[in-house]
Amino acid sequence: MFLVRNLKQFSTFNKRCCVYFTKVSYSNAHSKFVTPKSQAKQIGPLGWFLLVIPASTFALGTWQVQRKKWKEDLIAKLHNLTEADPVQLPTDLNELEKLEYRPVHVRGEFLHDKELYLGPRTLILKGDSATKSQLMSTTTKQNQGFLVITPFKLADRNETILINRGWVPSKCKNPATRDKGQVKGVVDVVGIVRLQENRPTFIPKNQEGSNQWFYRDLNQMAKVTGALPVLLEATTDFDTSEGPIGGQTRVTLRNEHLSYILTWYSLSAATSYLWYKQFLSRVK
Template sequence: MASLKTAVSYSRRLLTAITHQVTRTLMLFTSGGASTCPDCRSSNLQTSSSAAAGAEKGEDSFLKWFLLLIPATTFGLGTWQVKRRQWKLQLINELHKLTAAAPIPLPLDPHELKTLEYRRVRVRGRYDHSKELYILPRSPVDPEREAREAGRLSSSGERGANVVTPFHCTDLGITILVNRGYVPRQKISPETRMKGQVEGEVDVVGVVRLTEIRKPFVPNNDVERNRWHYRDLEAMSNLTGAEPIFIDADFASTIPGGPIGGQTRVTLRNEHMQYIITWYGLCAATSYMWFAKFIKRI
């Protein structure tokens, strides 16, 4: 019994000593590792400073290379716009070649016609002025002015309509649709331009055009009021009884007193040079800022 009491007493003293040691260790830990030893405190401060400096250096290195993505990205976008501009200029050149090539007879194969947009063709026949259609509002085609005004929200110049007239091809035995050209607003009514309402057979050279899909913000065609805003060959042919074949008469087909031909727009929107200047300018500015902050400072 005495030995049991001695063992219990010894266990209590040992437990008390362990408790005091754990408490002291926790106090040292919560005080930031402070030590009564001056050399120990100095060593701890040096270690903390080194760790902080290393962390800061790592953050600067990450930020340095991350920000370099900005000039690299803008340089890539500028280079892409250079290639886009070359592609657009080549496309415009090809369209001009098609509209200036020697005319060919109008083929009757619908599949062949789909591959001939902007190709010049020649037909002979007579107009049916009683079924004129009006695509409006339109302004007369001026390639040089359109190139200057490309990208603007509004453009200058008068407004009128393009006159589309059924044309019976006597050599082919079919009726097609011919965009005779532009008339100002006050000349839309046929009674105001009777001299241009030619009778009899004529030769017409024109550019093949395909049907259009209505673009956003373009109004729907008003068939009942004969106000067309885009080429819908199916609806136009159903209304006039013509085949869904459409050509823009060239300028040489213009008849005095009638609509002005040559209203095919082949000037595509080309703003790539502005984008090139913008992206390369941003690349130069951000590259200098990156150099000043991370290289010049060192």
């Protein structure tokens, strides 16, 4: 009886072990063949939604690469335009809209008694601010001044235009302090064509009565001086002793796209790693 009873218990134990190991084997085998559907279920809707963040930041970084190329091409184009050979002032002044940043040659006489002052402005050297990256420099205050815009009576036609003669320091704003720079008689001038400028944000309105101009409103300047709304910015070739410093055409545009590229790509890499650790690495 004892032997029979032990045989029955052993048989029952053997059956239970077989069932257990069968389940374990099936589970291990099944875990090796996870379907895409089961992966999706484990990542969940929130995981797929958060994947938008690294994808979007990567796309923004790529867009900034394209913007950087476009800005560099534009700066190079402006330099090429300003350095081109000067052309004569067209008879039809409406053609000047297609000639912005092109040098134009004119001949005539300055009307110094009607000059205007645009500013305050920073001195520009070689197409860029002389105080760039010098926020704490002691020369920053010295480089603050005004642009002298003077009506110019053309010699070959009965018309008057505006010439931005250049920059003078604040202490020389009064023409009496720079008498030698007040060129008299008929002269030749080469200047860069500039068009109407809309009032920038946060910039106050121009004050005609005080001859204080904050932005390049050609229509308003022409009305005050009796000239046409045409402006040329004189090059450095015609600088005179004690006179304004020419070449005040800014041809360097703000280009911070490299920092934007690094920012967006770094965010994309960081969020991609976090997404992988949070969701993909847990999928078994």
